[in-house]
Amino acid sequence: MSDLLEGFLGTSVEGKKSRVPAKLDYFQSATGLFLGLFMWGHMFFVSTILISKDFMYTITKMFEGSFLFKEPQSWIVSAMVFFVFVIFIVHAMLGMRKLPINFRQYQAYKTHAGMMKHDDTTMWLTQAFTGFAMFFLGSAHLLMMMVQADTIGPYGSSMRMYGDVMWPFYLLLLLAVEFHGGIGLYRLCVKWGWFEGPDAKVSRKKLKQVKWLITGFFLALGLLTLAAYVKIGYEYSNGLVDKYKPTAQIEVTYDVKVRA
Amino acid sequence: MSRTITIRAMKYNPQSKLSKAHFAEYKLEETDGMTLFIALTKIRETMDADLSFDFVCRAGICGSCGMMVNGKPALACRTLTKNFPDGVLQLMPMPAFKLIKDLSVDTGNWMNGMSKRVESWIHTNHKPDISKLEAPMEPKLADETFELDRCIECGICVAACGTKLMRPNFIGAVGLNRVARFAMDPHDERTDEDFYELVGDDDGIFGCMSLVACEDNCPKHLPLQSKIAYMRRKLVALR
Ligand code: HEM
Ligand code: SF4
Numbered sequence: 155m156s157d158l159l160e161g162f163l164g165t166s167v168e169g170k171k172s173r174v175p176a177k178l179d180y181f182q183s184a185t186g187l188f189l190g191l192f193m194w195g196h197m198f199f200v201s202t203i204l205i206s207k208d209f210m211y212t213i214t215k216m217f218e219g220s221f222l223f224k225e226p227q228s229w230i231v232s233a234m235v236f237f238v239f240v241i242f243i244v245h246a247m248l249g250m251r252k253l254p255i256n257f258r259q260y261q262a263y264k265t266h267a268g269m270m271k272h273d274d275t276t277m278w279l280t281q282a283f284t285g286f287a288m289f290f291l292g293s294a295h296l297l298m299m300m301v302q303a304d305t306i307g308p309y310g311s312s313m314r315m316y317g318d319v320m321w322p323f324y325l326l327l328l329l330a331v332e333f334h335g336g337i338g339l340y341r342l343c344v345k346w347g348w349f350e351g352p353d354a355k356v357s358r359k360k361l362k363q364v365k366w367l368i369t370g371f372f373l374a375l376g377l378l379t380l381a382a383y384v385k386i387g388y389e390y391s392n393g394l395v396d397k398y399k400p401t402a403q404i405e406v407t408y409d410v411k412v413r414a
Numbered sequence: 415m416s417r418t419i420t421i422r423a424m425k426y427n428p429q430s431k432l433s434k435a436h437f438a439e440y441k442l443e444e445t446d447g448m449t450l451f452i453a454l455t456k457i458r459e460t461m462d463a464d465l466s467f468d469f470v471c472r473a474g475i476c477g478s479c480g481m482m483v484n485g486k487p488a489l490a491c492r493t494l495t496k497n498f499p500d501g502v503l504q505l506m507p508m509p510a511f512k513l514i515k516d517l518s519v520d521t522g523n524w525m526n527g528m529s530k531r532v533e534s535w536i537h538t539n540h541k542p543d544i545s546k547l548e549a550p551m552e553p554k555l556a557d558e559t560f561e562l563d564r565c566i567e568c569g570i571c572v573a574a575c576g577t578k579l580m581r582p583n584f585i586g587a588v589g590l591n592r593v594a595r596f597a598m599d600p601h602d603e604r605t606d607e608d609f610y611e612l613v614g615d616d617d618g619i620f621g622c623m624s625l626v627a628c629e630d631n632c633p634k635h636l637p638l639q640s641k642i643a644y645m646r647r648k649l650v651a652l653r
């Protein structure tokens with residue numbers, strides 16, 4: 155009953171404002187923070203391929219529970235992807251509220267940003283565009299990883315990039331994530347007054363410098379990593395190297411032969 | 415060594431069916447220490463008596479003369495023409511406010527509405543005795559509170575705000591700053607719950623997208639970014 159009246163009035167029957175907008179604002183930031191920090195960790199794991207195929211393989215198997223189980227359990231990875239997917243969907247749902255929803259809003263903002271030439275105003279447009287792109291890019295990637303978690307590895311991931319020609323897709327996703335996440339984390343600090351110090355103007359300038367450094371770093375790391383997977387995928391596809399076998403596994407085979 | 419500067423001003427009268435928005439261009443000799451106020455007055459006196467713009471104090475106090483100067487909102491009386499190396503100043507009225515004519519917009523009625531909306535006055539249950547001294551306040555807190563009172567209601571933070579342009583009901587930095595001012599003042603007995611009722615929604619504090627153009631353009635350099643964050647933290651923490 156009170157839901158009906160509250161929904162109709164827009165306030166509680168006592169005339170009080172709903173606390174929901176506060177919660178939505180909070181969760182927008184909380185999910186953004188989780189995703190932003192997750193992407194940092196994620197990039198470090200993915201880029202292990204730059205060190206060696208074995209290292210990337212070991213990390214992959216670690217996520218598949220190698221420290222607990224004898225056989226790789228790729229469902230663990232699927233479950234983790236599912237969890238991230240849920241956070242991602244919640245974040246997208248909340249982020250959607252901020253996007254321009256009709257031509258006039260878009261036109262007004264675009265004109266304004268063009269006139270003002272104000273960094274933070276323009277960066278929001280980047281955030282809106284990249285956020286929108288990730289509705290599709292992010293969903294596709296997460297779904298793929300969730301249902302094919304077992305294919306992640308030096309061979310499978312490289313073949314996905316080169317053999318399945320997914321690298322243009324991942325290039326776009328990389329750009330979208332790094333710009334969106336970098337700007338998002340910076341904005342979080344501004345929004346809640348984190349690292350504000352005694353002079354918000356000075357600290358914001360520093361925050362923005364740090365933001366660009368971090369974005370530059372992860373973009374560089376991401377591009378190198380992507381190139382590495384494409385190169386390896388190319389080598390596999392053209393029979394330049396044998397299909398990946400973890401070094402440790404080869405040694406075991408060798409041992410068996412000796413005993414026989 | 416004076417130079418000729420070019421002022422390109424938007425002209426439009428929304429009241430007239432015949433008026434069509436356009437830019438009028440004026441060329442004039444720059445004088446020493448020339449402000450936009452001086453330049454515009456000269457234009458009105460010698461070139462175009464029909465050009466509308468607002469001024470009162472000419473000293474950055476009354477907040478009447480905000481306009482978009484080369485795309486950015488600024489007080490015209492505090493804008494020196496010599497700061498524009500190419501000598502071209504394109505003037506437009508501030509967006510977000512009702513356009514009266516040319517460069518003149520109605521900030522007054524908007525500010526009045528904002529003040530009422532955030533109940534911009536001390537709320538207290540006891541009747542103040544004006545024959546006695548006001549209850550003393552921590553000097554530091556007093557400084558911080560009165561710092562926020564330096565707002566001249568020029569509307570520049572509103573015109574600078576992309577959120578406000580997309581969502582006309584957004585209260586803007588000036589309103590959120592006002593709420594922070596009373597939230598800090600111990601003379602005001604309102605609780606955070608009371609302030610939530612004023613700005614606890616997507617037209618208020620939760621609508622702010624932290625674009626901070628308000629902070630970067632406020633001619634009084636008010637700490638808008640940090641006061642908005644302060645109100646946001648306070649109001650999001652309510653049960
Ligand atoms: C479909 C996907 C996504 C959409 C539609 C989306 C949309 C948005 C939008 C519109 C904002 C701005 C909110 C505001 O202005 O108040 C935002 C903020 C943010 N986003 Fe996303 N986003 C998506 C995915 C991601 C991902 C994958 C990350 C991680 C890298 C991320 C990290 C952030 C962060 C840290 C913020 C700042 C949070 C805040 O302002 O409270 N987002 N997102
Ligand atoms: S907060 Fe600053 S920009 Fe906004 S109305 Fe007051 S003085 Fe003007």
Ligand code: FES
Pocket residue numbers: 468469470471472473474475476477478479480489490491492
């Ligand atoms: S005329 Fe008063 S602030 Fe410019």
